[in-house]
Amino acid sequence: MARIAVIAGDGIGVEVTAAALEVLRATGVKHGVPLDIEELDYGAERYLRDGTTMPAGEIDRFRREIDAIFLGAVGDPRIPDMRHARDILLATRFELDLYVNFRPVRCLSDALCPLKRKTAADIDFVVFRENTEGAYVGMGGNFKKGTPDEVATNEDVNTRKGVERIVRAAFAYAVEHGRRRVCMADKSNALRFAHDLWQRVFTEVKKDYPQIETRHLFIDALAMELIRGPEAFDVIVTNNMFGDIITDLGAALQGGMGLAASANINPSEALRRPSRPNGIGLFEPVHGSAPDIAGKGVANPLAAIQTVALMLENLGYEGAAKDIARAVQTVVNAGVFTPDLGGSATTAKTRDRVLAALG
Ligand code: NAD
Ligand code: IPM
Ligand code: MN
Numbered sequence: 001m002a003r004i005a006v007i008a009g010d011g012i013g014v015e016v017t018a019a020a021l022e023v024l025r026a027t028g029v030k031h032g033v034p035l036d037i038e039e040l041d042y043g044a045e046r047y048l049r050d051g052t053t054m055p056a057g058e059i060d061r062f063r064r065e066i067d068a069i070f071l072g073a074v075g076d077p078r079i080p081d082m083r084h085a086r087d088i089l090l091a092t093r094f095e096l097d098l099y100v101n102f103r104p105v106r107c108l109s110d111a112l113c114p115l116k117r118k119t120a121a122d123i124d125f126v127v128f129r130e131n132t133e134g135a136y137v138g139m140g141g142n143f144k145k146g147t148p149d150e151v152a153t154n155e156d157v158n159t160r161k162g163v164e165r166i167v168r169a170a171f172a173y174a175v176e177h178g179r180r181r182v183c184m185a186d187k188s189n190a191l192r193f194a195h196d197l198w199q200r201v202f203t204e205v206k207k208d209y210p211q212i213e214t215r216h217l218f219i220d221a222l223a224m225e226l227i228r229g230p231e232a233f234d235v236i237v238t239n240n241m242f243g244d245i246i247t248d249l250g251a252a253l254q255g256g257m258g259l260a261a262s263a264n265i266n267p268s269e270a271l272r273r274p275s276r277p278n279g280i281g282l283f284e285p286v287h288g289s290a291p292d293i294a295g296k297g298v299a300n301p302l303a304a305i306q307t308v309a310l311m312l313e314n315l316g317y318e319g320a321a322k323d324i325a326r327a328v329q330t331v332v333n334a335g336v337f338t339p340d341l342g343g344s345a346t347t348a349k350t351r352d353r354v355l356a357a358l359g
Pocket of ligand 2: 074075085089244286288
């Protein structure tokens with residue numbers, strides 16, 4: 001039994017999650033995957049109604065009782081400080097210690113490839129984004145806030161342990177998945193302490209993987225190279241904030257935000273159970289709540305649907321995951337595109353075509 005907690009969240013998060021859940025349920029029936037799906041109402045509406053972001057103890061309950069968490073998206077213009085998102089998304093990443101944010105970037109069709117003189121085959125790499133430290137830890141503060149002399153800081157926290165485990169995870173993935181090259185991106189030319197640590201760790205860890213070709217790029221150069229020659233990349237490892245930015249770029253290489261999936265995981269043994277052989281994970285599309293198109297029924301559900309495939313794969317249901325990937329490929333090949341991809345399909349139509357392709 002796969003026990004899945006679902007937080008649809010805000011904006012198009014609600015719309016794409018509804019579509020993705022239908023695909024999940026249909027896949028569960030087809031492949032005999034017993035599902036126990038618990039839908040939770042955490043998000044902006046709940047927070048504005050009764051002040052609840054995440055109930056106390058909820059993340060501990062996930063650790064005990066849940067195998068995977070599926071999140072649509074959080075973010076609402078009425079909550080500009082993202083208070084609820086910190087408790088729902090960032091707290092789950094931090095408290096479950098989901099240090100790998102795995103974000104695959106693969107272009108499914110030449111029709112979606114945004115680069116001149118490149119084809120879909122040139123865009124196929126994965127990003128290992130560090131997910132538990134860096135500039136995201138919330139250390140910092142204000143001094144003389146609101147005055148002309150205001151000081152504002154956010155510390156960029158990098159630990160030896162944290163850097164080493166994400167770099168090792170990237171290499172281990174490369175070996176296990178037959179990927180030849182690992183590229184580490186930092187900004188060690190400017191950030192002489194924190195990113196020098198990344199340099200030293202990378203130099204040390206790569207010695208354990210002599211079969212892997214390694215490369216270092218400063219993050220600004222990586223942004224340029226990903227446009228100029230994406231075919232040169234297999235696995236990219238970088239810190240939390242750079243990984244956030246570079247995976248939106250990656251989403252654009254896939255065809256758009258509506259196609260990019262992600263998994264937040266901790267591959268260490270402590271979190272494993274028979275029902276979750278790879279530990280508990282938080283699975284979410286890379287995109288946000290897209291207030292500009294929310295409520296119109298035109299959000300692209302394919303990112304969320306591909307995220308379901310990532311989740312099932314992580315839970316050990318590889319056949320079911322592959323079947324969803326095949327169905328999505330069929331729909332893309334048929335040119336069923338929502339407006340973000342230049343088409344006129346609705347969320348519902350795209351979902352129905354995926355369901356039909358699943359059979
Ligand atoms: P966004 O990803 O929501 O949207 C960026 C652009 O991409 C918009 O033009 C949007 O219409 C388009 N887009 C995104 N997903 C799409 C989809 N599935 N189909 C079609 N078009 C899609 O980023 P943003 O506008 O910077 O952020 C909106 C809110 O979402 C903010 O509050 C932000 O903090 C939050 N956010 C949340 C997450 C998350 O929950 N994981 C991720 C990113 C942003
Ligand atoms: C993402 C999002 C989040 C992040 C925001 C909503 C805090 O952009 O998952 O990519 O920066 O991690
Ligand atoms: Mn992001």
